[in-house]
Amino acid sequence: MTEIGKKPLRLVEIQESVLPEDEWIIGISILDYFNGVGYSMPGSMRLDRSLGQEAGLLSGGTLTSDLIASSNIDDQLKTESVGNGEDDSLLSGIYNHEDDQVRASSGKDRKGLHIDFPQSSILVERLLDTDELTNLYAFLPGIFYCSGQQTSVDAVLIEVTQTQRFGMTLSSFRPEDVRALDVSKGFVFDENGGRKSVKVTVDTLGSFHFEDFLKDSGLSTEVMSYSKEVELARRLSSLISFMELKKAYASSSFLRSRLVKLLDDVDFFGLAPRRRIYVRNEKHPYGRVVEVNYRGFDSVLNLGVESGISCADEIDLEHQLNNLVFTKLMGMGIETDVEVAIMEMFQLIETGLKGKVSHEEVLNTLSRED
Amino acid sequence: MKELTEVAKMIVNNLHLSLVFKTISEYQKKDALEIRDELGLASFSEISTNPFDLLEKVKRHILTKAFQDKEKVEFLMTVQSWAGFKPNRIYLETGDQAILAGKRSALAILWIMILPKIAVSPTILPSDIEKQGLETLVESILLSDESRAELNQVVSFEMINRGFIEEYFDINGIESGFTIDDSMRRSRLRAMLALMLMKGSDFPFDLDKVFNLPEHRLIEETTLYIMTKQAMASLSYQISGSGSSRPFDWPLVGTARVFSRLMLTLDVLRKFASKMTTCSLFTSTVQGSQQVWTEWEFTSYLIKEITDYYANLLRERSSKGKNEELDAFVDILKGENIEITTSVMESDDKALTIYEELSDCKRRAQIGEKPQISPERRFRVVLSNLKQQLTEARADVLAPDELVEEIVDAFDAITELIEKHIDSLGSQVDKFTEELCFETSFRILEILNLGASLNNLPWVSRFIAEEAARTSIARGDIESLEEQHRMKRIVSAFAGGVAYLVLQAQRKDLE
DSSP states (O other): OGGGGGSOOEEEEEOOOSSTTSOOEEEEEOTTTTTSSEEBOOHHHHHHHHHHHHHHHHHTTOOHHHHHHSHHHHHHHHHHHHHHHOOOHHHHHHHHHHOHHHHHHHTSOSSSSOOOOHHHHHHHHHHHHHTOOOSEEEEEEEEEEETTTTEEEEEEEEEEOEEEETTEEEESOOGGGEEEEOOSEEEEEOTTSOEEEEEOOTTTTTOBOTHHHHTTTTOOGGGOSSOHHHHHHHHHHHHSOHHHHHHHHHTBHHHHHHHHHHHHHHHHHTTSOOSEEEEESSSOTTOEEEEOEEHHHHHHHHTOOOOSEEOSSOHHHHHHHHHOEEEOOSTTOOEEEHHHHHHHHHHHHHHHHTTOOSHHHHHHHHTOOO | OOOHHHHHHHHHHTGGGOHHHHHHHHHHTOOHHHHHHHHTOOGGGGTTSOHHHHHHHHHHHHHHHHOOOHHHHHHHHHHHHHTTOEEOTTTOOSHHHHHHHHHHHHHHHHHHHHHHHHSSOTTSOGGGGGGGOHHHHHHHHHSOHHHHHHHHHHHHHHHHHTTOOSOOOOOGGGGTTEEOOHHHHHHHHHHHHHHHHHHHTTOOOOHHHHHTOOHHHHHHHHHHHHHHHHHHHHHHHHHHOBTTBOTTSTTOOOOHHHHHHHHHHHHHHHHHHTTOSSOOTTEEEETTEEEEOOHHHHHHHHHHHHHHHHHHHHHHHGGGOOOHHHHHHHHHHHHTHHHHHHHHHHSSOHHHHHHHHHHHHHHHHHTTOOOSOOHHHHHHHHHHHHHHHHHHHTSSOOOHHHHHHHHHHHHHHHHHHHHHHHHHHGGGHHHHHHHHHHHHHHHHHHHTTOGGGGGGHHHHHHHHHHHHHHHHHHTTOGGGGSGGGHHHHHHHHHHHHHHHHHHHHHHHHHO
16 A cells, blocks of 8 residues: 555546637546546446346245336336436436335445345346446546536546447547646746746746737737637747647646636545536436435444445436446556545545645645656 | 760759759868867867767758758668668777768768759750660669769769869768678668668658669669659649749649640659659559559649649738639639549540630639539548648648648538538537547648647647637637637637647657
């Protein structure tokens, strides 16, 4: 465990649009953990697991096919599937109140020592079968701030869906959109107009403006033969080298406004789990922050034996989350799940920041050169 | 076949056409002390400097002076070691020796490099290129020390006759400062000289294939490079014209006579180019296998060259106000290259047909017609144009403005394509635009060997878009940021990102 403390904390940015007004997510994470972004195992792996469980049920002597055919169970399922198709917070609220039985049953952990109720188990299995996990999930634990929801989360989880349009594959997630930001050096102008590299601190954040460069060059609308962006790029390419552009980005006012949100959040909420996850999947194509509970984490406090994530708002999501398996590449390369990864990440971030949460301390750690 | 003396006469005759010769002449007169002075090398620093480093420094200095092309200089600096030559450390004892050896080697390289350009008179008929004794010249350069000594003597003699008293011709200096095992020397020296001649012809070549050629084939191949170069020069000379006769000076579109000459030159070019086996410029990959261009492709190439000429004209004139007719004309030529080529190939009188096709395009441009192609086709055409432009331009780097223009063309095609399908895309417009831009950017970066910088594209694009948006806001031009412009702004952002990455990489290459 000693080497983990040395793993560098990174400022990570997830941007899927190139337009400035669109959503962004910025956070603190350790990309070594999954060697980039974690991808869930493909569906076939999971299938084996559920087969094993089915066999266990059969040996218990319950005829599952009969139970599914019986009317009252069927009704339950229909209510569920209506709720499933709608992306409406009001509807999901109604559904949650009515469906106590399902919630109670799904709350059970199947690993620990406990009494299993066969019927509810079948319900759960059935539920699982109806939303078969066919897509990969991209997963990155860490403290992230989401601009869309204006709140911080413990992890980002994106279902990788692909659709075809006119021969193009539209993918919901591109690895290139996630990047570790190098904020070790920024870029400012001194009094004489010369450029110099500086260490990024709270004071030098956001001190860079392109106008300082371009105000004399007369980037006016009249003389442009191309779009503003191309014209800007053309001029920039002769003035700022790529290495300098990285630094300029680190000290740009746009990054500053994002970074400050994140730093404020860390300063205010500290390094405890937020109990929220950013999820984007077929049901929530524009992303949603979901409230969750970490049973494993809580059971340490109340001496329970349960583990796994629970999310009260979306019962089907809870199953999906608990079924996701990722291969952790840091250390020994073992398999891990959403909850364990989030908990480990928090521990690593706490070690990395040495528990300090002030703006200066956090920025200092993130901008340390290694 | 002409005698060596006649070839030598031709070379000396054309010396005034070469700018590089000015560099040769300048440095032939300079002694070690002057070069030392120029490079700011103090003699006391000698002990700490390795003589061979000094040699390389002088050599690089002279080569850079002659060619502003970094890629070329880099090639010439390393070609000796590729061929197996090693620094001769025993021979280089003092700093002055090293400086003079560097100078001698650099000047010999410069001589070799200008020979493909000046060995044939620029006014010669293309069909006569073959008869200019180029093979004799190449043979005497590649064959042996004796043949090279003879060439030195003959050309130097001719120079004295023509009044070049202070300059001299010397290509033996090419090895100066280097050494190689005697058993390999002859073949390696031959290959190295051939490579330099090929480089001097500005065509890309496959290094391994060149090294594997037997002697007579190597002489033949190198001669083909020079002859192809000459045919191509003749072609572009005919297109651009000179003095009062500029057949393609808009609104002129040539004449049937001009085109019949061009078609003849094209045939000559095809004859030479299709025999080359180590050059990739005139081949295309069909279903994974390399195939030499057919007549169809050469015709398409001619139309493209003419189109490029007009595009350059458009750029030059753009400072004097927009020329919409010419702009439309270039667009039509670019977009309908395939159609024009096909109709030319189907006719009996090719020269006449190509003239008629161009006249027709001109007429359509003047009434403001747009090229008759669907956005999808246009998109493909733009991409293949770009690819051809870039692979061709490898040797001499494309001007930044041209590069930006090609990139903007590609992204404009995206905008057109999406506007046409905007209704059926519905809510997926943004996503589709992004994906298409990303894909296109990737292809552009790949063509330019910058595939690895794709990772940086999203943030560079967004950064540029942010800064552009900021200038808009600062100017109070908020309107352009509205929702309905989203698609165009996404395209512009990617175009900006790609433009920055490409221009930056190019700039880095030049430094």
